[in-house]
Amino acid sequence: xxVRKISQFxxxxxxxxxxxLATLAFGKDNTVTLxxxxxxxxxxxNVHSDGHSHDWMIKxxxxxxxxxxxxxxxxxxxxGGNYVLVVKNEVYRLADxxxxxxxxxxxxxxxxxxxxxxxxxxxFTIEQDK
Numbered sequence: 001x002x003v004r005k006i007s008q009f010x011x012x013x014x015x016x017x018x019x020x021l022a023t024l025a026f027g028k029d030n031t032v033t034l035x036x037x038x039x040x041x042x043x044x045x046n047v048h049s050d051g052h053s054h055d056w057m058i059k060x061x062x063x064x065x066x067x068x069x070x071x072x073x074x075x076x077x078x079x080g081g082n083y084v085l086v087v088k089n090e091v092y093r094l095a096d097x098x099x100x101x102x103x104x105x106x107x108x109x110x111x112x113x114x115x116x117x118x119x120x121x122x123x124f125t126i127e128q129d130k
Contacts, residue, residue, distance in 0.1 A: 030113050030114045030115070030116065031111070031112070031113055031114075032110075032111070032112065032113075032114045032121070033109065033110070033111045034085060034087050034092065034109070034110050034111075034121070035087065035107075035108075035109050035129050036085045036086050036087035036088075036090075036092075036107070036108065036110075037068070037085070037086050037105070037106065037107050037108065038072065038083055038084070038085060038094075038100055038101075038103045038104050038105065038106055038108055039054070039068070039072050039083075039084055039085075039086045039105070040071070040072045040073075040074075040075035040076045040079075040081035040082065040083065040084065040104075041075075041081040041082045041083075041084050041091075041093075042075040042079050042080075042081040043057065043071065043072070043075060043081075044084045044086050044091045045091060047081075054067075054068050054071040054072070057071045057074075057075075058071060062074070064078065067105065068105035069104050069105030069106070070105070071105070072104040072105045073101075073104050073105075076101070076104070082094075082097060083097050083100035083101055083104065084100075085100075085108070085110055085121065090119075091119065092110075092114070092119050092120070092121050093118065093119055093120040093121070094110075094120070094121055094124070095120055095121065095122040095123070095124070096124065099124075099126060100126065102126075103126055103128065106128055106129075107128065107129045107130075108126050108127065108128055108129050109126070109127050109128075109129040110124050110125070110126045111124060111125050112124025112125065
């Protein structure tokens with residue numbers, strides 16, 4: 001019985017070490033700091049207009065879209081969009097929608113772990129940017 005437990009321990013220990021190293025490497029290698037604005041996926045992906053902006057919605061006087069903040073919240077709440085981070089012409093998905101929503105329409109600085117395959121930022125902190 002004792003030999004079996006030692007054998008199992010010898011197999012489990014390297015697996016745990018590999019998982020820990022992979023987790024540390026993923027977080028360290030893909031940590032990013034991005035400066036941009038919290039927008040909605042509808043406007044950011046040009047569903048309503050060109051230019052990754054709220055201009056079309058605001059110019060057309062769409063109800064509930066009078067500025068960047070109200071347009072962002074309107075498109076997420078009423079049009080099925082998601083909060084995203086727009087950095088120039090790049091759009092990043094945000095894993096924590098509740099946290100991102102608190103900064104709708106604002107210029108922000110986000111630090112988190114980027115999944116480059118999906119352009120999604122996970123486990124991020126966010127603060128208003130100047």
